[in-house]
Amino acid sequence: MARIELVGLSKSFGNVVAVRDLSLTIEDGEFVVLVGPSGCGKTTTLRMIAGFVDASAGEIRIDGRVVNDLEPRDRGLGMVFQTHALFPHKTVMQNIEFGLRMKRVPAPERAQRVREVADMVHISHLLDQMPGQCSGGEAQRVALARTLVTQPSTFLLDEPLSSLDAKLRRELRAECDRLHQALKRTFIYVTHDQEEAMTLADRIVVMRAGEIVQVGTPMEIYSNPVNYFVADFFGSPSMNLLAGEIVQVDGTARFRATSFELDLPERFKAAESGAATLGIRPEHVGVTLGGKGDIELPVRLVEPLGRDTLLYFDAGTERAFVAVSEGLDMADVKVGVRMALSLDPRRLYLFDADGRRLAPP
Amino acid sequence: MSVAAVSAASIPSQPSPRELSRRRAIKRFRWSILAPLILLLAFVLMPVLFLQLYFSFHQWTVYLGSWSDAEYVGLDLFLEVLTDPRFGWAVVRSLAFATGSTIGCFLVGFALAYLMRRPFRGQAFYYTIFILPMLTVPVVVAYTAEMLLYQSGPLNDLISRITGIDFKPMWLTDPNIALPTVMLLEIWNWAPFSFIILLAGLAAIPSEPIEAAEILGASRWRVFWEVELPLLRPVIFLALVLRFLEAMAEFPKTWALLQGGPGTATETLPVYIFLTTWQYFEISKGAVMSYLVMLLMIVIVLFAIRLLRREKQALDTMYARQKAAG
Amino acid sequence: MRKSRRRRLTAIMRYVLLTAWAIVAFFPIFWMISTSFKPDTQWFAWPPVYFPHPPTLSNYLNVWFGAEEYAATQYAISSQKPLISLLNSTIIAGTATLLSVLFGAVMAYGVSRYRILSETRMFQLLMLRMIPPIVIVAPLSLYYSTLGLLDSMTGLILIYFLTSLPYAVWMTKSFIDEVPREIEQAAEILGASRWRTIFEIVLPLIRSGLVATFLFILILTWSEYLLALIITKTQVTTLPIELSKYQGSTEGRVYGRQAALAVGITIPLMIVGLIIRKHLARGFSFGMVRR
Numbered sequence: 001m002a003r004i005e006l007v008g009l010s011k012s013f014g015n016v017v018a019v020r021d022l023s024l025t026i027e028d029g030e031f032v033v034l035v036g037p038s039g040c041g042k043t044t045t046l047r048m049i050a051g052f053v054d055a056s057a058g059e060i061r062i063d064g065r066v067v068n069d070l071e072p073r074d075r076g077l078g079m080v081f082q083t084h085a086l087f088p089h090k091t092v093m094q095n096i097e098f099g100l101r102m103k104r105v106p107a108p109e110r111a112q113r114v115r116e117v118a119d120m121v122h123i124s125h126l127l128d129q130m131p132g133q134c135s136g137g138e139a140q141r142v143a144l145a146r147t148l149v150t151q152p153s154t155f156l157l158d159e160p161l162s163s164l165d166a167k168l169r170r171e172l173r174a175e176c177d178r179l180h181q182a183l184k185r186t187f188i189y190v191t192h193d194q195e196e197a198m199t200l201a202d203r204i205v206v207m208r209a210g211e212i213v214q215v216g217t218p219m220e221i222y223s224n225p226v227n228y229f230v231a232d233f234f235g236s237p238s239m240n241l242l243a244g245e246i247v248q249v250d251g252t253a254r255f256r257a258t259s260f261e262l263d264l265p266e267r268f269k270a271a272e273s274g275a276a277t278l279g280i281r282p283e284h285v286g287v288t289l290g291g292k293g294d295i296e297l298p299v300r301l302v303e304p305l306g307r308d309t310l311l312y313f314d315a316g317t318e319r320a321f322v323a324v325s326e327g328l329d330m331a332d333v334k335v336g337v338r339m340a341l342s343l344d345p346r347r348l349y350l351f352d353a354d355g356r357r358l359a360p361p
Numbered sequence: 362m363s364v365a366a367v368s369a370a371s372i373p374s375q376p377s378p379r380e381l382s383r384r385r386a387i388k389r390f391r392w393s394i395l396a397p398l399i400l401l402l403a404f405v406l407m408p409v410l411f412l413q414l415y416f417s418f419h420q421w422t423v424y425l426g427s428w429s430d431a432e433y434v435g436l437d438l439f440l441e442v443l444t445d446p447r448f449g450w451a452v453v454r455s456l457a458f459a460t461g462s463t464i465g466c467f468l469v470g471f472a473l474a475y476l477m478r479r480p481f482r483g484q485a486f487y488y489t490i491f492i493l494p495m496l497t498v499p500v501v502v503a504y505t506a507e508m509l510l511y512q513s514g515p516l517n518d519l520i521s522r523i524t525g526i527d528f529k530p531m532w533l534t535d536p537n538i539a540l541p542t543v544m545l546l547e548i549w550n551w552a553p554f555s556f557i558i559l560l561a562g563l564a565a566i567p568s569e570p571i572e573a574a575e576i577l578g579a580s581r582w583r584v585f586w587e588v589e590l591p592l593l594r595p596v597i598f599l600a601l602v603l604r605f606l607e608a609m610a611e612f613p614k615t616w617a618l619l620q621g622g623p624g625t626a627t628e629t630l631p632v633y634i635f636l637t638t639w640q641y642f643e644i645s646k647g648a649v650m651s652y653l654v655m656l657l658m659i660v661i662v663l664f665a666i667r668l669l670r671r672e673k674q675a676l677d678t679m680y681a682r683q684k685a686a687g
Numbered sequence: 688m689r690k691s692r693r694r695r696l697t698a699i700m701r702y703v704l705l706t707a708w709a710i711v712a713f714f715p716i717f718w719m720i721s722t723s724f725k726p727d728t729q730w731f732a733w734p735p736v737y738f739p740h741p742p743t744l745s746n747y748l749n750v751w752f753g754a755e756e757y758a759a760t761q762y763a764i765s766s767q768k769p770l771i772s773l774l775n776s777t778i779i780a781g782t783a784t785l786l787s788v789l790f791g792a793v794m795a796y797g798v799s800r801y802r803i804l805s806e807t808r809m810f811q812l813l814m815l816r817m818i819p820p821i822v823i824v825a826p827l828s829l830y831y832s833t834l835g836l837l838d839s840m841t842g843l844i845l846i847y848f849l850t851s852l853p854y855a856v857w858m859t860k861s862f863i864d865e866v867p868r869e870i871e872q873a874a875e876i877l878g879a880s881r882w883r884t885i886f887e888i889v890l891p892l893i894r895s896g897l898v899a900t901f902l903f904i905l906i907l908t909w910s911e912y913l914l915a916l917i918i919t920k921t922q923v924t925t926l927p928i929e930l931s932k933y934q935g936s937t938e939g940r941v942y943g944r945q946a947a948l949a950v951g952i953t954i955p956l957m958i959v960g961l962i963i964r965k966h967l968a969r970g971f972s973f974g975m976v977r978r
Contacts, residue, residue: 391797394797395794401849408830409826473705489964493957497953498909498949500927500931501719505715505718506715508718508946511731514731515737518733595976596972598975606814606817613913634822635821638825651821651823652822654822662817665817676975
């Protein structure tokens with residue numbers, strides 16, 4: 001139906017390389033999220049797929065057919081833009097039926113399909129309004145409807161939720177998910193928000209500086225980051241990353257940081273000595289008051305959030321060492337108190353001086 | 362809701378002294394700002410219009426003594442002007458000139474603006490060249506045109522060389538083509554005006570609705586007709602209206618260059634009024650014509666105001682959300 | 688290669704069309720400059736001379752400086768006043784523009800912050816300027832003669848001031864609209880009066896806009912013809928009138944001289960126009976272009 005292959009795709013703007021030799025296959029019906037910091041090339045890639053940007057090199061294939069030379073309108077795609085991009089001078093109804101008019105669908109059928117789609121996204125009451133009178137969330141729904149009604153094989157979404165406030169964002173995110181389940185079409189979604197990526201994606205494509213860093217399911221990305229960057233990018237609160245070095249002492253590998261030292265688990269036995277970074281997610285750090293643990297650190301800040309409590313520890317670095325404790329048991333801990341922290345050995349990550357992950361299990 | 366009710370109950374019905382003095386201060390401020398304009402209108406414009414009106418009803422030429430000696434003639438002058446075929450022709454010529462040159466300016470300006478709406482190499486260079494004609498003083502245009510359009514002049518020479526035929530129309534001396542020639546001059550002179558306005562309008566159209574239209578299957582033509590053009594309406598009207606009004610008032614090219622000639626071929630309203638007043642010295646007749654022209658222009662202007670206001674409001678509603686948020 | 692071929696063809700077409708009009712736009716200007724350097728035998732030679740050979744400064748010297756040794760041709764001109772006209776033009780246009788921008792900016796502030804004029808009135812103000820000056824010139828000159836303002840710089844300045852005011856108000860208003868109100872409120876809290884706020888806070892913030900407005904209106908008043916024609920007689924002349932006097936005082940066709948005068952009139956304007964070219968769009972928008 002709609003299998004999209006990007007083969008060796010590159011794009012340069014003058015001297016600036018926005019996308020570098022990118023290859024990716026997106027299967028029919030997948031929800032793929034391109035995620036990364038600003039400037040990583042994710043939007044450029046999406047716009048190349050759409051046809052608004054010409055690739056400097058490489059091929060874009062839809063169902064095996066090379067489409068580089070096709071205009072956007074001939075590629076059978078649908079797109080939702082960051083700024084909803086509705087036609088301000090046409091009513092919501094006229095906006096939605098636009099694509100059908102371009103395909104010369106007769107008026108009665110048009111009206112029917114518009115009504116169906118408007119129901120699907122809950123905007124039937126807005127059909128006679130002007131876009132200028134709609135709220136941000138409503139406008140974005142109209143934009144969705146406008147694309148949905150043309151039944152494209154693939155939906156391209158360029159940060160559609162970025163301009164909305166947090167609550168609306170969650171609502172529409174759920175909407176996107178629901179639509180994907182219902183339509184079973186391919187969705188290619190671009191965002192810089194890792195939470196959106198984690199919740200929506202079947203597969204996440206992490207990008208940075210024009211290249212793909214890692215491709216995988218949310219689970220894989222989260223539990224098996226391929227490098228420092230991916231580990232740091234995903235997770236909220238983000239993974240604790242401590243600089244230090246690996247030293248071999250009496251046949252065991254130890255990790256030495258400024259404020260503590262730690263025995264490394266069995267699987268790191270053969271790790272080379274040298275500069276390294278230790279990683280562990282806050283939820284995998286156990287805290288006890290006055291008990292025994294792998295390391296001991298003083299408390300810098302306590303953040304009771306209700307469901308969890310975040311504890312910030314001073315590890316001798318600028319960035320605090322964070323642990324998450326369920327419930328409010330730890331909410332009364334005083335600043336400065338030294339606590340014992342136990343680190344789940346199965347969840348320890350090590351990254352070498354270049355940021356690459358060491359000895360994945 | 363309930364907060365407002367509480368506040369409403371506790372507000373005294375009289376505004377505080379501070380509020381009153383503040384309002385007085387603002388009122389003083391407003392009037393002091395408007396004062397110069399009002400003074401000017403009262404002491405310059407009003408007397409002039411009044412004098413004009415006076416002469417419309419009192420026959421006077423410079424050969425009489427003081428202007429207060431002029432005799433009252435009622436509506437005779439109006440009748441004389443309204444039945445004067447030369448006046449009628451002047452009206453026709455002015456309207457034709459204004460319409461033709463406005464449309465010409467618009468077409469050229471729009472074509473140029475549309476070609477230049479996306480950045481490309483050399484854009485700044487072309488932009489600079491294109492605004493030059495507007496920066497030439499209209500009188501200069503008139504005299505330079507005389508040099509260029511002379512029958513044995515460079516323009517005919519160039520065209521002859523390019524097309525290979527012996528092209529020697531008498532641009533300025535043939536009564537049949539004199540007026541169109543002046544229209545072409547006007548277009549050359551003022552196309553940049555339309556160009557600048559339309560280019561600004563095109564640049565202000567957001568790019569994403571256009572891309573949305575493209576990906577929804579619209580051809581280039583459709584995108585233009587359904588998205589770009591409607592969003593350009595206010596700007597288009599502005600370009601047309603302003604140009605039309607100024608073209609009706611055009612004087613240097615028709616007078617300095619041709620004195621309304623050859624014969625009366627380029628005798629537009631301003632020229633005819635000028636002739637009547639300063640060459641034939643029929644001050645009163647000139648006054649009547651001026652008043653009639655002024656009335657005509659006021660009608661056109663009122664219509665134009667209504668049009669432009671409507672467009673501006675449409676523009677504001679379209680982008681209402683954005684304005685409120687931003 | 689459908690898409691890229693079409694892209695290239697479009698680009699070529701674009702360059703062709705744009706260059707065609709660029710030639711049309713520039714050629715008269717080129718001709719004017721070229722003629723100003725031609726010796727009198729080449730003024731209207733046939734076939735036409737496009738590049739004077741040899742170029743000469745005699746036209747400029749004769750026209751602008753009345754150099755005696757160049758007067759000894761059959762085309763010597765009696766009027767030797769272009770430099771004075773230049774001075775007059777500068778003073779008149781400069782003063783009128785300065786006044787209109789000053790008063791216009793203050794009025795624009797009033798409209799922007801205090802709505803002293805409704806939107807309809809603003810448009811009416813603009814349309815005031817659109818009434819052809821021809822309809823008031825006759826009584827104006829009479830009125831002026833009774834006031835003793837005829838053939839005076841003051842008279843001309845006054846009328847130019849009036850006709851420039853609408854543009855000044857409209858253009859400066861668009862700049863003032865963009866100054867955030869908070870800045871004025873901050874000044875108010877710190878004790879500044881309204882007038883002080885205008886002159887010490889708001890206007891300095893829109894400096895570049897004021898300059899652009901000034902230069903734009905300067906162009907209009909500098910090149911104005913009709914009002915100048917009627918109101919000036921012998922004492923005062925502006926440059927556009929000077930040029931037409933050339934036409935009148937000779938048997939015409941002193942193309943080289945006229946061109947030299949025309950160049951002198953036009954070049955300053957072009958320089959000014961090129962300086963403010965980025966602001967021209969702003970000045971012409973009158974609220975019809977979304978910012």
